[in-house]
Every structure is written in structure tokens, then in C-alpha cells.
Amino acid sequence: MTNLVQINNLTYRKNNKTILHDVNLTLSAGHFVGLAGANGAGKTTLMRLIAGVAKNYQGEISVNGSASEVAKKAVVSYSDELLGFSRQTTIHDVVFFYQTVYPDFSLERYQELAKFLKLKTDERLAILSKGTKERLTIALTLARQASLYLLDEPFSGIDVMSRKQIIQGMLNWVSEEATIIISSHHLEEIAHILDELIIIKDQTILEHRSTDDILEQEHLSIEDYFESLYAEDEDYD
Numbered sequence: 001m002t003n004l005v006q007i008n009n010l011t012y013r014k015n016n017k018t019i020l021h022d023v024n025l026t027l028s029a030g031h032f033v034g035l036a037g038a039n040g041a042g043k044t045t046l047m048r049l050i051a052g053v054a055k056n057y058q059g060e061i062s063v064n065g066s067a068s069e070v071a072k073k074a075v076v077s078y079s080d081e082l083l084g085f086s087r088q089t090t091i092h093d094v095v096f097f098y099q100t101v102y103p104d105f106s107l108e109r110y111q112e113l114a115k116f117l118k119l120k121t122d123e124r125l126a127i128l129s130k131g132t133k134e135r136l137t138i139a140l141t142l143a144r145q146a147s148l149y150l151l152d153e154p155f156s157g158i159d160v161m162s163r164k165q166i167i168q169g170m171l172n173w174v175s176e177e178a179t180i181i182i183s184s185h186h187l188e189e190i191a192h193i194l195d196e197l198i199i200i201k202d203q204t205i206l207e208h209r210s211t212d213d214i215l216e217q218e219h220l221s222i223e224d225y226f227e228s229l230y231a232e233d234e235d236y237d
């Protein structure tokens, strides 16, 4: 069976700086995967590469067996902070754009998500709070019927009570065959829904392990295990 994501010997440089070096990763369908790492470790960059947004890398990245950017964009749902829309654009206009561009975008599913996430249709992006923008990004990303969802720090501006509800809700919104990668600096909040954890350190994937394995073998919580791998670094905040 074809792996959902297959990365071989990936190295990515930008402006003469090596951001990721010799990354190898295999992901299969139907898992919740946490992506952890310190600030600047390369989490966003890795997501952009998997989504086909970042280009000019060395090595191989394939999704559902295809390395083409068009094929990746067709099966990977990734919304990077509503970039590209003017401040005057309304939520309704953004939704219409998604419907037009992505054949797998389900308006019915978006409406369910928007109701749950308390989004209004007529508001302009300019007046949305950080948390409301994040809610919109979550709704747009999950309203596609994709094979792979990438959520990059989706909850940083969302209040704690809503965060818990949204994290729980994600278990229902994403189909069992899909895989979802979530990056977060608050592993303790998402640890209970994760099947696997990826840790990026020193420009590469230091660990990719099942969370059950970490809990059983290391006798540490997911967040304590992550912190233990970074513990030797004095400048880690």
C-alpha cells in the first residue's frame, strides 16, 4: 500500500541558510500526528514543503505516491493564515473562493463547523480578532474532504475553554481515513488525541514515535518526553 506521506533525504535551504537537513519521514493514513519543536525549528517550513507551497528543495516528498505540486494541493488541506486576501474581504467571500478553488470543499461541512466555531458570514477580515481568524482557518481547512490536513499552531489565539471543545470536536470532523498533522507549543492540550509525535530539532526529525510507545516505554507524559529531548539546550524557552 502507498504511504500517505513519504519524505526521503529532504534538505531545504532558504537565503543561504539550511532550515531542514536530511529529513526522512513516512506517514500512513488515518492518524493524528503532533509536530513539536522549539521556535524556529522548522515546523511551518516542513508543513509548507509537504503542502507543495515551499519549493526548490533537495530530496523527495510525495503525498499519496505523487511528487507533483498540483497533486499535493489536491489532497492536502493547508490554510496559511488567510494570506493573500485583502482586509476588506468578508468571510462569505473567502468561503466562496474556497468553494471555487477546491472541488473537495464541502459547504455543508463548512456551515456545521462555522456554527460550532461561532463564525459570522458578513464580517470583514479587517475586524476579526486573532482567535476568530484562527477559527476561520480551522473551519476552512477541515471543510475540505482531504487525505491530509495540516494545522499550524491552530489554537494560539483561542481561549482555553474553546480550545478544549475544538480539540475534542476534531475527532468527529476528520474522517477516519484522513491524517491530520497539528503543530503546537502546548502539547499537553493535544496529547490525548495524538497517535504519533514528530519532534524536530537540529534541522531534522529527531523522533517520530507512536504516543502509546512513548507512554509505555518512557514512563513520561508526551510533553515531559518532548521537554526531556530539549533539556540540554540552555537557550530553549
Ligand SMILES: Nc1ncnc2c1ncn2[C@@H]1O[C@H](COP(=O)(O)OP(=O)(O)OP(=O)(O)O)[C@@H](O)[C@H]1O
Binding pocket: 014, 015, 017, 019, 037, 038, 039, 040, 041, 042, 043, 044, 045, 046
Ligand atoms: N525566508 C526565510 N529566509 C531565511 N530563513 C527563514 C525564512 N523563513 C524562515 N526562515 C527560518 O527558518 C527556520 C524555521 O522557521 P519555521 O517558521 O519553519 O519554524 P517553526 O518551527 O514553525 O517556528 P515557530 O514555532 O516559531 O512558529 C527559522 O530559523 C527561520 O528563521
